[in-house]
Amino acid sequence: MRASFVFSEVSTGLRRNVTMTVAMILTTAISLIMFGVGLMVVKAVDLTKDNYLDELEVAVFLTDEISKKDTNCTAQPCASLKQDLELNPAVDTVVFRNQTEAYEVFKKAFKNEPTMLELASPQAIPASLQVRLKSPEQSGAVVKGFSERQGVSLIHDGGETVDRLVDSLRVLRNVTFVGSLVLLLAALLLIANMIQISAYTRRTEVGIMRLVGATRWYTQLPFLLEAMVAGAIGAVLAISGLLSMQVLLPSGFANQLENVVRFPGTFYTAFVISPILLLTAMLISSLVGYVTLRLYVRH
Amino acid sequence: MIRLENVSKVYKTSTRPALENVSVDVGKGEFVFVIGPSGSGKSTFLRLLLREEVPSRGKVFVSNFDVAKLPRRRVPRLRQTIGCVFQDFRLLTNKTVFENVAFALEVIGKPAHTIRKVVPEVLELVGLDGKADRMPRELSGGEQQRVAIARAFVNRPLMLLADEPTGNLDPDTSQDIMLLLERINRTGTTVLMATHDQSIVDSMRRRVVELDFGRVIRDDARGVYGYGH
Numbered sequence: 208m209r210a211s212f213v214f215s216e217v218s219t220g221l222r223r224n225v226t227m228t229v230a231m232i233l234t235t236a237i238s239l240i241m242f243g244v245g246l247m248v249v250k251a252v253d254l255t256k257d258n259y260l261d262e263l264e265v266a267v268f269l270t271d272e273i274s275k276k277d278t279n280c281t282a283q284p285c286a287s288l289k290q291d292l293e294l295n296p297a298v299d300t301v302v303f304r305n306q307t308e309a310y311e312v313f314k315k316a317f318k319n320e321p322t323m324l325e326l327a328s329p330q331a332i333p334a335s336l337q338v339r340l341k342s343p344e345q346s347g348a349v350v351k352g353f354s355e356r357q358g359v360s361l362i363h364d365g366g367e368t369v370d371r372l373v374d375s376l377r378v379l380r381n382v383t384f385v386g387s388l389v390l391l392l393a394a395l396l397l398i399a400n401m402i403q404i405s406a407y408t409r410r411t412e413v414g415i416m417r418l419v420g421a422t423r424w425y426t427q428l429p430f431l432l433e434a435m436v437a438g439a440i441g442a443v444l445a446i447s448g449l450l451s452m453q454v455l456l457p458s459g460f461a462n463q464l465e466n467v468v469r470f471p472g473t474f475y476t477a478f479v480i481s482p483i484l485l486l487t488a489m490l491i492s493s494l495v496g497y498v499t500l501r502l503y504v505r506h
Numbered sequence: 507m508i509r510l511e512n513v514s515k516v517y518k519t520s521t522r523p524a525l526e527n528v529s530v531d532v533g534k535g536e537f538v539f540v541i542g543p544s545g546s547g548k549s550t551f552l553r554l555l556l557r558e559e560v561p562s563r564g565k566v567f568v569s570n571f572d573v574a575k576l577p578r579r580r581v582p583r584l585r586q587t588i589g590c591v592f593q594d595f596r597l598l599t600n601k602t603v604f605e606n607v608a609f610a611l612e613v614i615g616k617p618a619h620t621i622r623k624v625v626p627e628v629l630e631l632v633g634l635d636g637k638a639d640r641m642p643r644e645l646s647g648g649e650q651q652r653v654a655i656a657r658a659f660v661n662r663p664l665m666l667l668a669d670e671p672t673g674n675l676d677p678d679t680s681q682d683i684m685l686l687l688e689r690i691n692r693t694g695t696t697v698l699m700a701t702h703d704q705s706i707v708d709s710m711r712r713r714v715v716e717l718d719f720g721r722v723i724r725d726d727a728r729g730v731y732g733y734g735h
Binding site for chain 1: 556579581582583584585586587588589590596598609610612613614615617618657661
């Protein structure tokens with residue numbers, strides 16, 4: 208096989224149908240960008256979950272009465288609540304946080320928001336038992352039953368918050384995946400179209416090739432490569448698009464987002480997502496190319 | 507070289523067979539005219555040899571190939587032993603004369619140094635030396651057909667199939683093309699030519715196979731066109 212011949216055919220083919228090629232490349236690129244964002248969100252779900260679960264605590268807030276009277280959890284019912292929690296095998300540690308300590312934590316969390324600090328006083332913040340779990344996913348099962356106990360005013364289950372956050376991330380992921388699927392379908396049809404047009408404009412060449420006894424590889428490889436090259440260009444565009452989105456995103460916005468959701472870094476995009484996108488593009492374009500050639504181009 | 511044994515071909519869309527019980531034997535180095543009115547089966551005859559079609563019944567042999575039974579992947583091998591020339595030349599308009607001829611070798615994977623050597627030789631054989639860099643549109647009809655013949659012959663096929671090669675040419679030019687085909691035939695290449703051109707058939711006095719409604723109605727060793735009508 209003469210590579211120079213095949214490559215000159217490929218480049219002629221791509222230039223001859225330049226509008227079609229550009230349309231296909233752009234559609235592929237956009238669908239891959241969406242697919243890439245979907246993959247990033249999948250990773251973000253994991254990262255975010257890990258991040259939150261590491262620090263996940265269940266706060267068992269105590270009633271005002273206990274908060275005011277029992278400042279070190281030695282009296283009933285605080286002491287028995289603490290003991291019962293500690294006896295639970297799923298629980299790692301239980302720490303009592305009285306009103307003064309709670310206020311300190313609050314001050315730290317809202318140090319940049321003076322109005323919040325002005326509004327709050329140590330007496331407004333209830334004492335709590337901060338429960339750390341051995342396996343954070345089981346938070347729901349552990350706290351169940353304690354909300355009805357005497358002395359408990361409210362249970363804040365950090366796990367629920369994480370679940371809600373993760374759920375909304377999953378919606379985002381599904382939306383991007385569905386969007387990328389629709390666009391991918393458009394890209395597939397464009398690839399099929401591109402090959403048909405290419406085969407039509409080159410029908411004399413292909414006819415002659417068949418007559419002089421060129422093998423199927425010789426007649427069809429240029430079309431297949433054309434689709435694959437266009438697919439690869441689309442993938443490269445998508446990858447650079449994703450990376451520049453990550454790099455150029457205003458850092459303030461990124462930081463703010465970072466407090467809530469952990470997104471994977473550019474390293475992950477470059478070395479995990481990019482190869483996936485490139486492979487997907489090449490695989491799909493060559494597959495569609497092959498099927499189209501079988502269906503539409505006689506050998 | 508070519509043997510058809512009781513070959514019939516029925517197209518799905520047609521009520522009568524395109525070829526019916528045709529048996530023809532062509533030896534190596536022969537020059538054969540296949541004549542007959544439009545729709546008599548000449549093109550089907552040629553297409554069967556190229557394995558563009560498979561017979562509905564009967565057997566087709568071309569050199570050592572049992573054409574109808576040939577697996578698809580070996581069809582290119584068969585076609586490499588056959589050169590083809592058509593009425594409409596079928597040149598690539600965006601390639602030069604040299605590139606058109608070279609194309610036939612490139613696509614079967616011949617190395618560049620072979621191409622550089624044999625293309626000028628065959629262009630000289632067909633009388634186009636010095637016109638290698640011309641584009642097809644700069645050539646006369648006769649010259650374009652010579653390019654097509656050069657392309658068909660450059661791989662030194664065992665046989666040359668010519669489908670109305672003079673159909674678009676004036677009588678003088680046609681005569682030149684026939685001389686060229688004769689010259690190719692003298693190199694030992696079997697030539698099979700489908701034609702309507704009475705004067706050419708009459709003047710050449712070669713073997714004539716006449717088809718009518720898909721049947722062989724005449725097979726003369728040294729025939730003329732009009733006989734049998």
